[in-house]
Amino acid sequence: MTARTFLVRGLLAGLIAGLAAFAVAYVVGEPQVETAIGLEQSATGSPADPATAPHDHAPGTPAEHSHGDEDAVVSRTVQSTVGLLTGNLAVGIALGGLVGLASAAAVGRIGRLTPRQSTGLVALVGFVAFALVPFLKYPATPPAVGSGETIGDRTALYFGFVAISLAAAFVAVLVGRRIAASSGAYVGTIAGVSAYLLVVMVAGTLMPTVDEVGDFPADTLWFFRRASLLTLATLWAALGVALAGFVGVDHERAVARQRRRELATSL
Amino acid sequence: MSSTAASPAVEIDLPSIPLAELAPWALFFGLLATMVLFFVGAEQGAFSLSSGTLVHEFVHDGRHLLAFPCH
Numbered sequence: 001m002t003a004r005t006f007l008v009r010g011l012l013a014g015l016i017a018g019l020a021a022f023a024v025a026y027v028v029g030e031p032q033v034e035t036a037i038g039l040e041q042s043a044t045g046s047p048a049d050p051a052t053a054p055h056d057h058a059p060g061t062p063a064e065h066s067h068g069d070e071d072a073v074v075s076r077t078v079q080s081t082v083g084l085l086t087g088n089l090a091v092g093i094a095l096g097g098l099v100g101l102a103s104a105a106a107v108g109r110i111g112r113l114t115p116r117q118s119t120g121l122v123a124l125v126g127f128v129a130f131a132l133v134p135f136l137k138y139p140a141t142p143p144a145v146g147s148g149e150t151i152g153d154r155t156a157l158y159f160g161f162v163a164i165s166l167a168a169a170f171v172a173v174l175v176g177r178r179i180a181a182s183s184g185a186y187v188g189t190i191a192g193v194s195a196y197l198l199v200v201m202v203a204g205t206l207m208p209t210v211d212e213v214g215d216f217p218a219d220t221l222w223f224f225r226r227a228s229l230l231t232l233a234t235l236w237a238a239l240g241v242a243l244a245g246f247v248g249v250d251h252e253r254a255v256a257r258q259r260r261r262e263l264a265t266s267l
Numbered sequence: 268m269s270s271t272a273a274s275p276a277v278e279i280d281l282p283s284i285p286l287a288e289l290a291p292w293a294l295f296f297g298l299l300a301t302m303v304l305f306f307v308g309a310e311q312g313a314f315s316l317s318s319g320t321l322v323h324e325f326v327h328d329g330r331h332l333l334a335f336p337c338h
Contacts, residue, residue, distance in 0.1 A: 087329020
């Protein structure tokens with residue numbers, strides 16, 4: 001088990017995760033995206049009520065891009081199939097490689113966890129810190145929700161919070177590991193989780209809330225957000241399960257090789 | 268007998284990879300992955316390295332469903 005094997009396994013697990021996430025996003029998410037775009041089209045179609053057309057950057061100015069098929073650079077069909085697949089695969093493989101390398105660093109360094117266990121823990125922490133907690137603060141928004149004028153602020157807030165969450169998770173693992181070494185795994189785990197929660201709750205309370213939903217239908221918003229969270233959960237679950245599986249097999253092989261070598265030297 | 272055979276194996280039960288060996292992989296792939304996440308998550312949204320809306324529209328649905336800020 002080397003840095004190279006972890007990266008290769010991570011990329012492969014990320015490919016699997018990207019495919020799984022695409023399947024869920026396409027089946028569960030696309031109907032909600034289409035519904036949201038339908039609402040946006042009908043809203044922008046009635047200039048009498050510009051308040052219901054949040055996609056227009058300002059009343060009277062044309063939208064920067066349209067979700068309609070007529071004047072779109074990329075057709076909706078391509079966006080919902082090849083485009084969606086590309087996005088999921090790219091993010092899956094990128095996160096797979098990162099989780100693979102983080103798992104390589106974690107192996108043998110987190111208490112007495114086996115490589116398979118520590119890899120699973122890295123994926124779990126990754127899901128919570130990179131996807132779940134940021135989602136709770138700045139949840140995904142369907143097309144038609146979110147103004148083009150605030151995209152810069154919203155992007156900065158979102159990635160800023162992700163960065164805080166990731167940094168907090170990294171420090172929390174180090175803190176938990178140190179305390180576990182002296183006070184045991186039970187106390188160490190509680191200390192690490194508490195440290196992480198404290199940081200993200202303080203940051204989440206201090207950072208501004210994005211409130212741009214307007215009168216977008218609540219049920220469509222919930223269905224979209226549920227689909228989005230399912231997509232993220234699928235991506236991370238598939239990534240964690242596949243990578244932990246690969247790493248477990250690698251470790252078993254390494255142990256078997258070591259046993260044979262010991263047997264050979266003892267003869 | 269089996270316990271004496273297993274006890275040296277306990278050491279390789281917890282192998283670890285030297286961080287110095289990991290560092291170049293982590294740095295290079297970390298930069299690469301950040302660029303990929305940027306193009307899927309933010310290009311032609313909050314930032315535009317290239318003009319137009321091609322990248323934005325191509326990954327549009329993935330950007331929304333993977334919870335990146337979009338509009």
